[in-house]
Each structure stands twice: as C-alpha cells, then as structure tokens.
Amino acid sequence: MIKLYRLQSARYGLPKDFLSGKGAELTGGRWNPAGMPVIYTSRTVELASLEYLVHYFEGFPNSKLPDLLVATIEIPIQEILTIEPEMLPKNWRNNPAPRTLQSVTNQWFKNKNHSALQLPTAVHSLQTELSYNVLLNPLHEYIHDEMIKKIEPFCFDSRYKKPHLQGNQMNDLIEDILGKI
DSSP states (O other): EEEEEEEEGGGGGGGGHHHOOOOHHOOSSSSSOOOOOOOOEEESSHHHHHHHHHHHHHOOOOOOOOEEEEEEEEGGGGEEEEEEEGSOOOOTTOOOOOHHHHHHHHHHHHHSSSSSSEEEEESSSSSOTTTTEEETTTTSSTTOOEEEEEEEOOOTTTOOOOOOOOOTTTHHHHHHHHOOO
C-alpha cells in the first residue's frame, strides 16, 4: 500500500468530498480538461501543501488561507500507472501547461486498467522518488471511501502569506527556496 495526501478546505471535509473530483472537473488543470473529474493527491504531505499553496495563491486574490483538512489515502501499488518525466514533452512544466499533457490523462481515464496515475510534480525542478502527484479516477470501481484512512486538521504556519509576485516569479521563488534546503 502507498499513502497519498490530499489537502482541501474544511468546508468540503466529508470523505465523499475528498473523493469526488468535482473541483478538478469544474476548473480543469495541468493534467485534466474541465469536465473530467479527477482527484489530485501527492506522495507526501509536504508536496500536497506546496501544491495547495501554488494553486490557491494563483487563483484567489486574498492572502488568508481557509481552514484546511488533510486526508490520508491508501492505495495498492498495483493500482498505480506511473509516467516518468522523461516520457513527457520537454515543455511539460510550462505555465500555462501545454494541452498535450491532458491527452496522457485522457488515455489513462478511458482505459480504466488503473485507478491511479502517478505524474511528476511541476512545482519544483528536483525530481525525487516522492516528487509525484497521483491522480485518482473517482469513477473507477476501485475508488471508495474506505481508502481514506484518516482526515485531520491541517494548519500552515501563520507566516504563510500570498507573495506579491507576478507571473512565474512565484515558481522561481519556490525553486530558489527548495534549492537552499
């Protein structure tokens, strides 16, 4: 079994909310077009929090983070199809994301051989064995509420505030910070 982590607003804190894929279905993302429900998770809670911050601050003008919950989800490794960075086009980390990335997810979603698709994170450039996000197909027969092993409150340090940066400056700042760790 592999543990996965998903952060989301406490406003949507029921197990069915964590596994609905509705947010991604409404807005689309790097790996899914609008209209395709997927559940974005990460291999570590640290990566889940970094992903949350990047997307939250990108989409909302205020700097106050909502009350958050983190779900710990377990899934058997054989349910996961992995896409490595070298299998992707050279521009896969660009922002905005190239639309061709969604074709990878479309094939996985339609195929239904695996309930999960593991993809490299785009929020930093250092690829480690845990630097992956894992998409879950909420329509797959294997996805069910019992996969969630716990849901608990999650708080960022009060010093996290929206930086007043433009464009890719946020990504550059995050990469700079990560490079110093």
